Amino acid sequence: QVTLKESGPGILQPSQTLSLTCTFSGFSLSTYGMGVGWIRQPSGKGLEWLANIWWDDDKYYNPSLKNRLTISKDTSNNQAFLKITNVDTADTATYYCARLNYYSGAHWFAYWGQGTLVTVSS
Amino acid sequence: DIQMTQSPASLSASLGETVSIECLASEDIYNNLAWYQQKPGKSPQFLIYYASSLQDGVPSRFSGSGSGTQYSLKINSLESEDAATYFCLQDSEYPWTFGGGTKLELK
Numbered sequence: 001q002v003t004l005k006e007s008g009p010g011i012l013q014p015s016q017t018l019s020l021t022c023t024f025s026g027f028s029l030s031t032y033g034m035g036v037g038w039i040r041q042p043s044g045k046g047l048e049w050l051a052n053i054w055w056d057d058d059k060y061y062n063p064s065l066k067n068r069l070t071i072s073k074d075t076s077n078n079q080a081f082l083k084i085t086n087v088d089t090a091d092t093a094t095y096y097c098a099r100l101n102y103y104s105g106a107h108w109f110a111y112w113g114q115g116t117l118v119t120v121s122s
Numbered sequence: 123d124i125q126m127t128q129s130p131a132s133l134s135a136s137l138g139e140t141v142s143i144e145c146l147a148s149e150d151i152y153n154n155l156a157w158y159q160q161k162p163g164k165s166p167q168f169l170i171y172y173a174s175s176l177q178d179g180v181p182s183r184f185s186g187s188g189s190g191t192q193y194s195l196k197i198n199s200l201e202s203e204d205a206a207t208y209f210c211l212q213d214s215e216y217p218w219t220f221g222g223g224t225k226l227e228l229k
Binding site: 046047048049052060061062063064096098101105106107108109110111112113114115 | 123153154156158165166167168171172175177209211213216217218219220221222223
């Protein structure tokens with residue numbers, strides 16, 4: 001059974017660095033074709049893809065966040081991480097991690113965590 | 123970036139009806155499109171990948187189709203549990219981009 005769970009600070013102040021952890025089970029990030037992605041959703045709004053990390057440590061970022069993102073993984077402990085530097089109120093959202101599948105050129109977010117709400121406020 | 127224009131933004135339908143939701147890509151995405159369902163207060167659930175391949179366990183009343191820049195999600199014989207917001211996601215090219223969502227309400 002695949003599960004993912006996000007954890008984060010809940011609330012932080014503008015200009016701080018947001019650190020998110022995705023702890024998962026039921027798969028390994030060292031297995032070919034596996035990946036973890038991060039997606040966020042401001043309250044009442046749509047979804048925004050942020051970053052992906054793959055089994056081979058390939059990483060991809062959304063350039064709209066202007067180099068503020070860093071994604072990483074700890075394969076031994078079944079965790080993936082996302083850091084966002086210099087946050088402001090526009091980063092207030094629910095942050096999801098999701099397991100990525102890759103097969104024959106297609107990719108998809110097969111399983112999602114429950115999400116963690118992050119509020120940026122002074 | 124590839125823009126995904128999803129329509130309609132909302133729709134209302136009755137139990138048993140059939141509805142279609144469209145996603146239009148700003149360029150050819152070569153069937154690299156997935157569909158997700160999100161119920162209020164819940165995380166998205168994966169429905170379809172590669173435009174038309176149904177995830178295991180997803181009811182067969184859901185189907186996806188399309189090619190090039192135009193894709194659609196069709197839901198036959200609507201059931202009450204289908205009330206949700208639906209999103210498309212293109213994974214053809216980074217940055218991956220979502221459609222704006224379609225809120226489906228059951229009358």
